[in-house]
Amino acid sequence: MTSPDLAALRPRLPSPVEEITDGRFGRHGIRLLLKRDDLIHPDLIGNKWRKLAPNLAAAAGRTVVTFGGAYSNHLRATAAAGRLLGLRTVGVVRGQELADRPLNPSLARCAADGMRLRFVDRSTYRRKGEPEALAGILREVDAEDAYVVPEGGSNSLAVRGCRALGEELRARADVDVVALACGTGGTLAGLAAGLAPDQRVLGIPVLKGGFLNADITALQERAFGGRRGDWSLDERFHFGGYARVPAELDAFAEDFEDRHGLPVERLYVAKSLYGLVVLAGEGAFPRGTTITAVVTGRPFP
Numbered sequence: 001m002t003s004p005d006l007a008a009l010r011p012r013l014p015s016p017v018e019e020i021t022d023g024r025f026g027r028h029g030i031r032l033l034l035k036r037d038d039l040i041h042p043d044l045i046g047n048k049w050r051k052l053a054p055n056l057a058a059a060a061g062r063t064v065v066t067f068g069g070a071y072s073n074h075l076r077a078t079a080a081a082g083r084l085l086g087l088r089t090v091g092v093v094r095g096q097e098l099a100d101r102p103l104n105p106s107l108a109r110c111a112a113d114g115m116r117l118r119f120v121d122r123s124t125y126r127r128k129g130e131p132e133a134l135a136g137i138l139r140e141v142d143a144e145d146a147y148v149v150p151e152g153g154s155n156s157l158a159v160r161g162c163r164a165l166g167e168e169l170r171a172r173a174d175v176d177v178v179a180l181a182c183g184t185g186g187t188l189a190g191l192a193a194g195l196a197p198d199q200r201v202l203g204i205p206v207l208k209g210g211f212l213n214a215d216i217t218a219l220q221e222r223a224f225g226g227r228r229g230d231w232s233l234d235e236r237f238h239f240g241g242y243a244r245v246p247a248e249l250d251a252f253a254e255d256f257e258d259r260h261g262l263p264v265e266r267l268y269v270a271k272s273l274y275g276l277v278v279l280a281g282e283g284a285f286p287r288g289t290t291i292t293a294v295v296t297g298r299p300f301p
Contacts (some may be wrong), residue, residue: 003057004085011041011049014168017292020260024277029287032276034262035169035178035294043084046296047180047187048077050165051158052149056081058157059147063088065138066149067128070098071106071243071267073297074153079115089115090141092128096121105301116141154186159223162187166194166229169292175199177285179276180294181206181268182233183242185216187296192229193220201231202279204272208238237275243267249274265297 015037025032037046044052051074056064064087068075075091082089091110099119103111111117118141127133129150138144149155165187169175178195182188182203192201205212213233220228239249245266253270257263264270272293285291 003060004087006053006057006085009041009044009084011044011053012039013164015040017169017172020262022259025280025291028280028283028285029289030280030285031174031290033175033290033292035165035292037165038265038295038298043080044077045073045298047162047165047294048073048153048297050162050190051153051186052077052081054157054161055147055149055153055155056085056087059087061087063090063143063146064149065090065092065141065143065146066153067092067094067125067151069094069242070104072151073267073300074151075110075115076106076113076300078149078153079110079113082115083113089113090143090146091115091117092125092137092141093117093119094122094125095119109301150184152184152186154184154189154219156219156223158186159190159193159219162190163194164190165294166191166199168194169199170194170196172292174290175292176289177202177291178294179204179272179291180296181272182212182216183207183268185212186219187294188231189216189219189223189228191294192231193224195229197230199230201229203231203233204237204275205233205235206238206268206271207242208235208240210235234275234279237271237278239271245270252277262295263299265295265299268296 018034020032040049066078078089096119179202182205188203249270252274253264
């Protein structure tokens with residue numbers, strides 16, 4: 001088997017950087033830049049391109065099996081890649097109870113792009129990283145020789161792929177802090193490794209639980225042999241957990257859209273921008289700081 005021609009997809013790299021004027025930052029002497037990774041590719045959006053591209057190359061034409069919840073951006077991106085590149089894809093979805101329900105718009109898009117969906121009970125899903133459980137899942141989907149991409153796409157290849165995001169910002173002397181929302185932590189792990197020593201990363205976890213610090217450290221150890229870069233997390237802005245978008249967050253995102261004409265993705269991007277506004281108000285950043293917020297995706301549908 002041969003690797004797919006990813007260049008044929010014509011990604012927009014490096015992604016552009018835009019400055020926006022927002023009084024909630026300006027009054028504190030802070031510049032806000034947006035790293036528009038949402039413009040890399042219309043179907044493989046943002047950090048999904050950076051994480052998936054090296055894994056799709058490594059798959060070398062084999063069936064790709066991956067994992068996610070009912071609203072997984074990663075599943076949608078993998079399904080889209082399969083359609084564009086002619087690869088077979090299988091999505092293992094958390095929650096056996098979903099099998100008898102109509103597909104939500106996110107999973108319906110996966111199916112429309114040709115992804116075979118397999119719903120598994122939550123206990124089995126939690127054990128998917130165990131070799132015996134994984135082997136059982138692959139047998140069930142008739143894909144024992146498949147190339148497996150973990151939930152969220154975060155593995156060593158993905159982390160090394162995301163290092164390019166940091167390298168694109170490394171040359172900018174005006175970038176002090178790079179901020180982004182985090183799910184599995186793979187993007188932050190790679191980004192931090194690509195930045196200059198005087199640049200730091202602030203991660204805003206979108207899931208509650210306090211586990212991400214250890215996960216990111218482990219990802220960096222596997223990808224680079226140890227911790228890389230200056231990074232930290234602020235875990236106050238998950239709004240109750242993944243896919244939780246309470247009225248306060250939705251109103252914030254709508255206001256940001258009205259102010260700046262930028263569509264704001266709710267599950268990740270809105271939480272990171274909200275966190276930055278709060279932190280700026282708390283005086284967390286010295287006057288003269290330039291923050292670059294990574295726009296990792298667009299609203300769906």
